[in-house]
Amino acid sequence: MPSVLGMDLRGHLDLLLLACLHQCGPVHGYALIAALRETSAGAFDLPEGTVYPALHRLERDGLVSSEWDATAPRRRRVYALTPDGLAAVADRGRQWCAFATAMQLVLSKIHLAADL
Amino acid sequence: MNNTPSDNGLPGNAEFQPGGVAERWLDAVFDGLTGTGSGGRRALAEIEDHLRESVTDGIGRGLERTEAERDAVTRIGPPERVARGIRATHRNLARPVLTGTWLLAGASMLALGVSTMLTAALQVTIDGHLDRNVCTVIRSPTSAPVPCGAGGAWHLGAEGLALVGIGLVVLGTLGILRRFTKMRAVSWLPRRRALAVTAVLFALVSLYLLGTPYTTFARQYKSESVLIPMGCAVVATAAAMLVPVWAARLRQSRSI
Numbered sequence: 001m002p003s004v005l006g007m008d009l010r011g012h013l014d015l016l017l018l019a020c021l022h023q024c025g026p027v028h029g030y031a032l033i034a035a036l037r038e039t040s041a042g043a044f045d046l047p048e049g050t051v052y053p054a055l056h057r058l059e060r061d062g063l064v065s066s067e068w069d070a071t072a073p074r075r076r077r078v079y080a081l082t083p084d085g086l087a088a089v090a091d092r093g094r095q096w097c098a099f100a101t102a103m104q105l106v107l108s109k110i111h112l113a114a115d116l
Numbered sequence: 117m118n119n120t121p122s123d124n125g126l127p128g129n130a131e132f133q134p135g136g137v138a139e140r141w142l143d144a145v146f147d148g149l150t151g152t153g154s155g156g157r158r159a160l161a162e163i164e165d166h167l168r169e170s171v172t173d174g175i176g177r178g179l180e181r182t183e184a185e186r187d188a189v190t191r192i193g194p195p196e197r198v199a200r201g202i203r204a205t206h207r208n209l210a211r212p213v214l215t216g217t218w219l220l221a222g223a224s225m226l227a228l229g230v231s232t233m234l235t236a237a238l239q240v241t242i243d244g245h246l247d248r249n250v251c252t253v254i255r256s257p258t259s260a261p262v263p264c265g266a267g268g269a270w271h272l273g274a275e276g277l278a279l280v281g282i283g284l285v286v287l288g289t290l291g292i293l294r295r296f297t298k299m300r301a302v303s304w305l306p307r308r309r310a311l312a313v314t315a316v317l318f319a320l321v322s323l324y325l326l327g328t329p330y331t332t333f334a335r336q337y338k339s340e341s342v343l344i345p346m347g348c349a350v351v352a353t354a355a356a357m358l359v360p361v362w363a364a365r366l367r368q369s370r371s372i
Contacts (some may be wrong), residue, residue, distance in 0.1 A: 001165065029162055030169045047193035048166065052159050053201030077162045 001011050014063075015096060016044060018081065021064060026080035028069065029055060055079055056065040063088050131168075137185040148199025155206035167192060204289050226283030232276030238292050239269035303307050 016036060021027070023037045031050055037045050058064045063085035069078045081089070132138040142164055149156035167188050174184030192198065 028165075032164045047197070048170070048191050049163065049198035050201060051195035052162055052166070052198075055207045056155060056159060056202070056205045074165060074168065075161075076165055079160070 013046075013050065014058060015089065015092045017051065017054055017058065018063060018085055019093065021079060021081045022086065022089050026078045028072075028078050029077040032079065058085070126185060132171070133181060133185065136182065137189055138171060141189040141192075143166070144195035145199050145202075149202055152202055152206040159202045159206070163192070163198065169329065215290070222283050222286030222290060224283070225279050225286060229276045229279030229281070229283055232277075232279060233273050236269045236273030236276055239272065258317050 017032065020032055020036050020039065023039065024032065027035065030048075032055075033046065033048050033051055055066070056063065059066055059079070063082060064079050065082050066077050066079045069076045132142075145163065146160060149160060152159070170191060171181070171184045174187045175181060177184075179187060189195075231257035251337070
């Protein structure tokens, strides 16, 4: 699993993909990767091959659905959030925000101590 | 559909150079997708489409075709890692094997129990037509031989009934715990929350099966050490508990 900014992305990629799908709407994998890169200002520039197994797993778990887009010049697989996926991104997003807030509180104190 | 990098007026997705970097990369991924079935086939089609868009974008940025292909395969990652990710999603043999073992164990106990009960029934039925002196069981060298009769058959029938009961419990538990994913795919067992049930079930069955020969034929095998069947039971119980835990942890470690 690739690391980004020195942090292991294990366990976070699913939430990132769900959040991007929520933001972008139905998109194919290539666009989803580009959206993730742009939204994170380049921080999440992942090996692009890691995304498709994650999308397939999310589909297997019922959080996303996919279909071939016949309107595109070439046949593309378009992914979209399911209602369960929407609920999952809301739930996990809340958990992550709470976790990030708590981490920030602890780390800010450490930073303050280092300054002293 | 949002605008994609390929929707900016460039011609349609580029074709790969025959035998070039991209085609060799795709071949390497394909080699690693054995056993993934339709899921792996679909993933390969998507990744090929992804690669074409990436090459097109590279050409649009001014790269030569060969450079664009090399850049695209670099960005998508090593083919071995991509194939491993697809295999992890679409090919997991540990849980189907465990589910199959579960099914086989239940069916075997059911068949063995029915066979034992039939044997007991035959013994009761025809015992009256046999010369009782022909069928004897020697309990000790000093005691007189006693005829085997219906009493032993009832014990045998009870044991067969117990095996049938256990087999039905094992198969019934499998049927109750079996689930399907939202996409209607079979969700193999054991699931994480069923690990405890699986472990206890297999432990009890293994203890019963491995202890039965000793308890049933105690007099005949009195000189045998009790440690052998009990040791086998301990090993079987430990394996029954550790294998589902290992499978669950393996699946957890492969999840992204």
